[in-house]
Amino acid sequence: MALRSGVRLDTVVIAHREPRIEASLEAELLHGQVPVRRLSDRVAAAVLGCEKRPRVLAVGRRPLPCTLDALARRTGDIVVLDGVRLVGNIGAIIRSASARGAAGVVLVDPGPVAVHDRRVVRASRGLVFALPVVIADRDDLRRFLQSSDIPLVSLTATAAVPLAGLAAVPRRVTLLLGGERRGSSRELEDLAEHRFAVPMASAVESLNVSVVGALALFVRRGP
Structure with missing residues (x-):
């Protein structure tokens, strides 16, 4: 949704392996020329914890404040x-x-x-x-x-x-x-x-x- 709304993403990290998610994301991100990185399950658990672990993370530019x-x-x-x-x-x-x-x-x-x-x-x-x-x-x-x-x-x-x-x-x-x-x-x-x-x-x-x-x-x- 961020990408579709014009937010500039610098990179996307997939922290949970699920082929359906990866395939759909990669198709959209490739079109937007956004680099995709992956974390192994071991690294993702160490960095993000085991409970409520996000499947996808992104680093991007915060949109300008609205008035x-x-x-x-x-x-x-x-x-x-x-x-x-x-x-x-x-x-x-x-x-x-x-x-x-x-x-x-x-x-x-x-x-x-x-x-x-x-x-x-x-x-x-x-x-x-x-x-x-x-x-x-x-x-x-x-x-x-x-x-x-x-x-x-x-x-x-x-x-x-x-x-x-x-x-x-x-x-x-x-x-x-x-x-x-x-x-x-x-x-x-x-x-x-x-x-x-x-x-x-x-x-x-x-x-x-x-x-x-x-x-x-x-x-x-x-x-």
Whole structure:
């Protein structure tokens, strides 16, 4: 996915022998003129460990950071993750956003998570290289929303309007998702023009943020 998205790879290392993987990779990498190296099972185990050993590694040039203004020039809705720090959730939302043609994802207060953290790459199935992901603070996002005239839509369990109403918003929007513990910040919540909630059975307290994000993206774009 990195190669298909224009990332420059200097070399690829195959650390697990599997003929099907090697054949398909080599065909694509040969076309891109990327050198391929192999590690023996003994060396791979010594260097990478025995548990959750990656099958393929690559050394490449990190893509240039994307900006909020660049997202405004793209088509599709924008997803904002406010205080979402679990890399699995971030990667899953990037994957859903890519599937539904979103313009990009904005990470606000993601903690120490880097955009191209290997865990984000794995959780997004490499789509973090295909979809713009921006790290921004809340002041930058507030200025962006005001200047771009893209309405902010909050997805919160306390909203009175069910999620199905999201499909009726006529313009492209910015979808706000907060961390599961604290939700989105009051600073950004106060900027929301619309608020929607996922209807749930009374015995269920909350949903995983990546599930809410996927539901919203699919409701938003329709069938």
